[in-house]
Amino acid sequence: AQRVTQPEKLLSVFKGAPVELKCNYSYSGSPELFWYVQYSRQRLQLLLRHISRESIKGFTADLNKGETSFHLKKPFAQEEDSAMYYCALSGGGANNLFFGTGTRLTVIP
Amino acid sequence: NAGVMQNPRHLVRRRGQEARLRCSPMKGHSHVYWYRQLPEEGLKFMVYLQKENIIDESGMPKERFSAEFPKEGPSILRIQQVVRGDSAAYFCASSAGVAETQYFGPGTRLLVL
Numbered sequence: 001a002q003r004v005t006q007p008e009k010l011l012s013v014f015k016g017a018p019v020e021l022k023c024n025y026s027y028s029g030s031p032e033l034f035w036y037v038q039y040s041r042q043r044l045q046l047l048l049r050h051i052s053r054e055s056i057k058g059f060t061a062d063l064n065k066g067e068t069s070f071h072l073k074k075p076f077a078q079e080e081d082s083a084m085y086y087c088a089l090s091g092g093g094a095n096n097l098f099f100g101t102g103t104r105l106t107v108i109p
Numbered sequence: 110n111a112g113v114m115q116n117p118r119h120l121v122r123r124r125g126q127e128a129r130l131r132c133s134p135m136k137g138h139s140h141v142y143w144y145r146q147l148p149e150e151g152l153k154f155m156v157y158l159q160k161e162n163i164i165d166e167s168g169m170p171k172e173r174f175s176a177e178f179p180k181e182g183p184s185i186l187r188i189q190q191v192v193r194g195d196s197a198a199y200f201c202a203s204s205a206g207v208a209e210t211q212y213f214g215p216g217t218r219l220l221v222l
Contacts, residue, residue, distance in 0.1 A: 004151070032208075043112075044152075044200065044213040086151060095207060096142060096165060099151035 002027050004089050006100035013077050014108045021072040021103045023061075023087030031091035033063055033070040036099075038084040047072075047085070057081070077107045111135075113203050113214035114183075121220045128188040128195070130217045134203030141184045142211060143176060146198040158184060191221045 003026040013019045025031060035047040048056045050063040050070060061072045070087060087100040114133040122128050134141050139160050144152040157165040158178040169176070173191075178184040188195055198218050202211035 036213075043215045046210050046212075049210075090208075095140065095157055095204070096154035096168065097144075097152070097211065098154065099144075101149070101151040
């Protein structure tokens with residue numbers, strides 16, 4: 001069965017410090033992994049997906065199949081990064097997404 | 110492009126009433142997904158529809174819940190005889206095709222009294 005685990009409900013970092021939001025997954029096949037972000041009073045939006053291997057707003061995430069992880073990283077956090085971050089998975093040709101419970105990131109000025 | 114629209118944004122119902130949630134996908138999108146978010150939990154997939162067809166309803170509760178996406182008009186998620194446990198945020202997403210990026214609406218927050 002699919003499972004996405006985000007172990008940290010809350011994460012606070014100082015502005016300019018590195019940030020890492022953890023995501024571990026469980027899936028028997030080859031999953032596709034995503035990070036979605038929800039800023040205050042805005043709708044959920046896609047931040048990045050592993051197949052595109054992009055860096056969006058300074059964030060990167062590498063799929064580690066050995067550790068079944070897809071951690072989100074940014075070397076220097078900005079105040080505008082404060083938001084709710086959700087890791088999600090889809091797989092097996094299915095279109096539905098399985099979400100983790102989310103991590104609320106607060107960047108302290 | 111106004112993005113995915115959902116209405117109402119907030120809905121209050123008493124136990125036993127019916128709730129109807131509407132979702133208008135982005136222009137050009139024919140794939141619609143419904144998710145439910147209970148308090149302190151992540152979004153959970155409910156149903157995936159294309160125009161006039163239910164493709165995957167593996168996440169839908171077996172009773173009281175139904176969904177449709179007619180040829181004309183928005184997708185509707187219908188909850189009959191609501192109970193307090195149905196109180197949640199219901200999100201709709203749409204995509205242009207299979208395995209394409211899903212774009213989310215603002216959600217409908219249902220409160221059952």
